[in-house]
Amino acid sequence: MAAAQNVITDLNMAITVTVSVQKPPAPHGYISISRKKLLQNLEISAGARVNAWVDSMRASSPTHIKSTPSLSDDQGSWNLHHPSALDMFEQIIDASKGKKIVMFLDYDGTLSPIVEDPDRAFMSKKMRKTVRKLAKCFPTAIVSGRCRDKVYKFVKLDELYYAGSHGMDIKGPEKRSKSNKVSESVLFQPASEFLPMIDEVYKQLVDTTKSTTGAKVENNKFCVSVHFRCVDEKKWGELAQKVRSVLKEYPKLRLTQGRKVLEIRPTIIWNKGKALEFLLESLGFANCTDVFPVYIGDDRTDEDAFKILRDRGQGFGILVSKFPKETSASYSLQEPDEVMNFLRRLVEWKQLSLRAQSRMGKGPVALTPCRVNSNGSCTLSDPQHTTSDKSRASAIL
Numbered sequence: 001m002a003a004a005q006n007v008i009t010d011l012n013m014a015i016t017v018t019v020s021v022q023k024p025p026a027p028h029g030y031i032s033i034s035r036k037k038l039l040q041n042l043e044i045s046a047g048a049r050v051n052a053w054v055d056s057m058r059a060s061s062p063t064h065i066k067s068t069p070s071l072s073d074d075q076g077s078w079n080l081h082h083p084s085a086l087d088m089f090e091q092i093i094d095a096s097k098g099k100k101i102v103m104f105l106d107y108d109g110t111l112s113p114i115v116e117d118p119d120r121a122f123m124s125k126k127m128r129k130t131v132r133k134l135a136k137c138f139p140t141a142i143v144s145g146r147c148r149d150k151v152y153k154f155v156k157l158d159e160l161y162y163a164g165s166h167g168m169d170i171k172g173p174e175k176r177s178k179s180n181k182v183s184e185s186v187l188f189q190p191a192s193e194f195l196p197m198i199d200e201v202y203k204q205l206v207d208t209t210k211s212t213t214g215a216k217v218e219n220n221k222f223c224v225s226v227h228f229r230c231v232d233e234k235k236w237g238e239l240a241q242k243v244r245s246v247l248k249e250y251p252k253l254r255l256t257q258g259r260k261v262l263e264i265r266p267t268i269i270w271n272k273g274k275a276l277e278f279l280l281e282s283l284g285f286a287n288c289t290d291v292f293p294v295y296i297g298d299d300r301t302d303e304d305a306f307k308i309l310r311d312r313g314q315g316f317g318i319l320v321s322k323f324p325k326e327t328s329a330s331y332s333l334q335e336p337d338e339v340m341n342f343l344r345r346l347v348e349w350k351q352l353s354l355r356a357q358s359r360m361g362k363g364p365v366a367l368t369p370c371r372v373n374s375n376g377s378c379t380l381s382d383p384q385h386t387t388s389d390k391s392r393a394s395a396i397l
């Protein structure tokens, strides 16, 4: 497999490095930089870097954005460039005509609300029911920064693909044999050699941050999250400094920011975007032009997936946000409830399309005969058959 040369900029370390990347399944592609140079970089402007982490987290905080006049003023312009996926549903369906839709869903802030205690980020029964129906219509994957086991415990659906730890732990749906035996199907774990190191860092972070009220360290198997959600904002700088003091001893690990969270990961070139590409390949869509991936996420880490879709010119990304944010996503939804409504409409559209094909005796094929009207109802190619929002909701749920 030929190695490709990529240049990436690690914003956290304020350095630019050249790396070699190999496509999956070979999990290579480590950042090649000497420990000495890395430690030098870590020491230079360390204070500024910690401030940058904290500023970046503040920028991701909805309450902060709401109180920032310049960003609030930009809301109208931002909405023009990233319109609501619900408002644009008909156009989205038109763009997917004749293509196979594949769904990728982040978990926190997308399927579940962001709550103070990350262990209580439960998804609603309605959302679970909707995702179950979605998976019957389209191949569906959950892509999360959380450990795969933990996100599965929240979602509880066997029929999905799960990419935990920012895509570093990928597993397909469980398969049942004729004798009803369930076989696990782990597809890909590109950072397995980092497991002992991650465990060690997790313990150190727990110890170092225990004196900061509200700080929570989460072991996500292939990465560690330090949650700031319950920490007084005045203490964020101090906590970030503690995280840095642990991380500087581990040049093979890097740090990224999310929504009120700092995340420590291996320095392999692997992220949610790479996981999306890997899953598309695994599903048999490696070089297909008739695939239409849709990725929905709310976090900075989801941008890697949005960028991949934009670069491939396939499908699109939907950012979940109430406020303007810099993003490579094409569309937006404001909150998990809107995500659920969007997923329901996709399910209904698919079901009506299949019914129309069945009525015409064509069997399962292209996904086109259902037209979505401006009032949100769907019309089959047979003009006599129209469903209202009310009947649509009851049909789906």
Ligand SMILES: [Mg+2]
Pocket (backbone or CB within 6 Å): 106, 107, 108, 109, 110, 297, 298, 299
């Ligand atoms: Mg999220």
